[in-house]
Amino acid sequence: MAGRAEGELIAGFDVRRAFGASVVLSGVDIMIRRGEVVALLGGSGSGKSTLLRALAGLDPDATGTITRHGRSAVVFQEHRLLPWKRVAANVGLGLTGDVPRRVAAALAEVGLADRERAWPAELSGGQAQRVAFARALVREPDLLLLDEPFGALDALTRLRMQGLFGRLRAEHGFSALFVTHDVDEALLLSDRILLLDGGVIAEDIAVDLDHPRTPDHSGFGVLRRRL
Ligand code: ADP
Ligand code: MG
Numbered sequence: 001m002a003g004r005a006e007g008e009l010i011a012g013f014d015v016r017r018a019f020g021a022s023v024v025l026s027g028v029d030i031m032i033r034r035g036e037v038v039a040l041l042g043g044s045g046s047g048k049s050t051l052l053r054a055l056a057g058l059d060p061d062a063t064g065t066i067t068r069h070g071r072s073a074v075v076f077q078e079h080r081l082l083p084w085k086r087v088a089a090n091v092g093l094g095l096t097g098d099v100p101r102r103v104a105a106a107l108a109e110v111g112l113a114d115r116e117r118a119w120p121a122e123l124s125g126g127q128a129q130r131v132a133f134a135r136a137l138v139r140e141p142d143l144l145l146l147d148e149p150f151g152a153l154d155a156l157t158r159l160r161m162q163g164l165f166g167r168l169r170a171e172h173g174f175s176a177l178f179v180t181h182d183v184d185e186a187l188l189l190s191d192r193i194l195l196l197d198g199g200v201i202a203e204d205i206a207v208d209l210d211h212p213r214t215p216d217h218s219g220f221g222v223l224r225r226r227l
Pocket of ligand 2: 048049148
């Protein structure tokens with residue numbers, strides 16, 4: 001209950017996961033509070049996706065204590081749209097209530113109001129990922145869990161998506177844990193950076209680009225020194 005009072009949305013304590021003899025997570029402690037966007041940074045194969053899946057409750061073989069408050073929605077690196085359903089049906093999957101209105105509003109927010117009847121195969125990579133965002137947002141999540149959501153996109157589309165992410169955050173005020181291997185993206189989009197290394201959270205660094213009291217205070221210097 002204390003967690004709730006502090007606005008804690010998700011917490012993992014001593015999260016562990018091994019694949020056979022290969023230990024990927026060896027006791028991760030992590031907490032995301034309401035209002036925060038936290039970047040989970042780490043090298044390729046460091047276990048970022050494994051941790052995100054565990055936190056999302058998608059990995060029955062992960063151990064540890066994970067507590068969640070509120071609704072969460074996951075966006076993966078690949079859009080994971082169902083190819084046999086049109087865009088609107090993908091976004092509205094499993095929703096109740098005024099589904100057409102909610103779906104239309106969500107698609108408008110990601111700039112795809114005119115693609116409701118398109119098939120996933122007719123979309124560009126960036127459009128498909130925007131549909132994946134709409135599918136997450138329409139559920140009005142308290143917490144977004146994002147696994148390299150812009151990782152599969154070309155550089156220009158990635159820039160646009162980063163801008164969209166900022167706008168959507170300003171409008172919806174969601175909290176997020178997003179996985180990236182891109183330091184610049186982490187600094188651009190997050191309030192806090194967690195570095196996953198050696199199976200644990202090796203660093204937890206606040207980012208404050210708006211109020212850099214010293215060059216180091218922004219997080220840049222700290223991050224450089226510790227990476
Ligand atoms: P990251 O997302 O940081 O690149 P992953 O979490 O995908 O890393 O993977 C971490 C390690 O766990 C890698 O060595 C990967 O090969 C291994 N791994 C991930 N999933 C599986 C699996 N289903 N079976 C066996 N090994 C896996
Ligand atoms: Mg990954």
